[in-house]
């Protein structure tokens with residue numbers, strides 16, 4: 638009996654020492670998101686279980702080895718025990734119980750990590766060999782005081798503190814994986830288009846600079862597939878968004894396509910040949926256009942430019958003047974207009 642008390646005390650002491658050491662050792666990186674708190678909590682439960690079972694087994698073995706060793710003058714053969722049903726049932730039932738409890742805890746932790754916040758900020762993430770690109774669509778105030786919808790494209794992921802961000806991720810080539818160790822959670826990014834968009838929700842709760850690391854071996858420069866992550870205050874985030882709205886570095890055609898979507902052009906102009914509220918853009922450039930005053934002009938670069946900044950100057954036959962917004966000359970920069978034109982030119 639006294640042996641059990643001693644072993645019990647040793648196991649408790651060892652569990653406490655080991656558990657406190659493991660859960661406090663600086664093993665994990667900084668904890669910078671709400672999901673990280675949840676994940677680390679689960680991690681610590683496992684550390685404690687590991688500490689307990691490690692202690693239980695090693696204390697039993699070491700105690701037996703030292704205390705029950707063959708002493709000088711003793712005979713070498715002990716009592717033969719073939720098996721013990723009760724013990725076997727106990728050491729089967731207890732681990733089953735533990736595994737079931739862990740499954741429940743794990744499922745509820747996963748639900749917690751994936752919890753949706755209706756107010757989440759959406760960021761589109763584009764991965765390709767070997768760069769990350771982040772796109773925000775946001776409402777910003779112009780100098781004129783009106784609110785416009787605009788897009789920001791950047792290679793730095795800027796996030797407001799304490800607000801959930803929904804990352805909608807896609808890959809242009811092979812499988813990549815979005816991972817910021819300080820946020821703990823990780824998600825593979827798949828090629829294959831809209832069907833394969835993968836989502837990840839993160840609520841950063843600590844301002845600072847972190848790095849996205851690709852966590853899927855994706856080719857020669859996989860190791861260099863990094864991007865900066867900057868967690869800032871909500872006010873700083875709004876200022877950053879307003880400052881960068883209108884920036885695009887994807888090449889003229891692609892930027893033009895983006896402006897055509899974010900400024901609503903494609904709501905009236907189809908890219909596929911059918912007329913909508915306005916004429917289609919497919920095959921427009923370089924072809925002849927009949928105007929409502931009976932004249933025929935060739936849709937060259939100058940014509941496209943005039944059509945955007947002063948739509949009523951030359952109205953296309955079969956369409957009404959005044960339907961197309963008249964204020965693109967002030968809402969768009971000259972660079973954006975040129976990019977949209979480049980996009981229209983590409984639609985042949």
Ligand SMILES: [Cu+2]
Nearest residue numbers: 813851855862
């Ligand atoms: Cu990658």
